[in-house]
Amino acid sequence: MSTRRNFLLSTSGAATASLLAATLSACGGDGVSADAPISDAELKAQMIGKLSAELNDATTASVIAPYLMDVGFTWDLPLIPANQVNTIVAYSFGNRPNAASGNTSSTGALAALPDPGPMNEKLADAVYQIYQLKPVKVFAQWQIARFLVSKYQMNSSNLQSIEPIIASDGTITYMSTDGAAAAIVALHGTAAAMGTVAVVGHRDHAKRCIETSVARGMNAHAVKEVTLPVYYDPLSGQPWTRNRAIYLVHDMYAQMADRTGALIAQAYPHG
Known part of the structure; x- marks a missing residue:
């Protein structure tokens, strides 16, 4: 500071x-x-x-x-108590490469799924803490959903996994935070129908997760009672998620890109 x-x-x-x-x-x-x-x-x-x-x-x-x-x-988050939550939305952070997948690129495609990795297990733990306080429908990216199934025995009645996009040639396209938010809204039908949304994400990613969710129409917040995890996996398949200083520069770049787009749209609404 x-x-x-x-x-x-x-x-x-x-x-x-x-x-x-x-x-x-x-x-x-x-x-x-x-x-x-x-x-x-x-x-x-x-x-x-x-x-x-x-x-x-x-x-x-x-x-x-x-x-x-x-x-x-500015890194504080809008907070709500768990008892106000109607839906939980969880965004992944990092993964672990394996022999088949290799490292994850933010622009390229993978030949196979990476392993979810320890950070996504921590995110699954945070999701389940909220779920215990307020058992509502959970929408989670697959890296988190895998742990919710294996560790907490959640199933399709209370969990919707956001699965990766697999092309016709079998390659897997990287899914951005906004891509995940869009997929969640499409699965639910409308953002308004989701009610008050509890967002779970890596603590340094959570601000942007919430902003992206709001941009997609969700009434999104973090939950007061649950501390979001902060961990950087040195073996992550996403190089920008291995180190806090590198990640924060990456996140600020992404935030600034969003604000640049909004400024252009405001200044030149007709293109």
């Missing part, structure tokens, strides 16, 4: 002087506070100041800064 010690004051003019004075006052005059994070307002002001100086364009800086704030510095 950014702190007053390690966040460089880079705004200019009166804004810099005002912010620096407030910082020194809050820190007892020496400008050092190793533990206290700066506020969102302070961070946003510094972003706008720095971008204004770098771009020589205060107007554009004021447009860009909120997106940087959202994508890079």
Whole structure:
């Protein structure tokens, strides 16, 4: 988390002087506070100041800064109690390659299914914790569904597995988060009919899982009572899910791509 010690004051003019004075006052005059994070307002002001100086364009800086704030510095989740849940939706994270499958590409196709891997078992555990609190229909990507069947004996009466897409030549197409969300809505019929949705995903992936679910029409949240798992499998077949720093850059890139698409659609609704 950014702190007053390690966040460089880079705004200019009166804004810099005002912010620096407030910082020194809050820190007892020496400008050092190793533990206290700066506020969102302070961070946003510094972003706008720095971008204004770098771009020589205060107007554009004021447009860009909120997106940087959202994508890079906002990771909290909308929460609901388990008793409000009508449907559970679970998104996979990583897998384990095997001799037949090899590693997973985000663009190519696999010759065979990989193994689900330990992170998806942890996600299955989180799903089942919610299910015990509120036994409702579960829609889970196959990597998670496999553990829900083998470990918790769930079946088609309470579990719908989102199976991989297999082409006519037998190759398996990678399914994105949005692809999974679209498949879930199609299986249920409509997003509205799903009611209030509890989303389960890797904690660092969950923000985007929820946003993607909402974009597909779901009333999506995380559940207050269940902590979402955070684990990076060094043997994952998806290289971007082996390391937290790499994954977070990957996720922020994906978030920014979504926001870019929305900005273009807003600015040029007719193409």
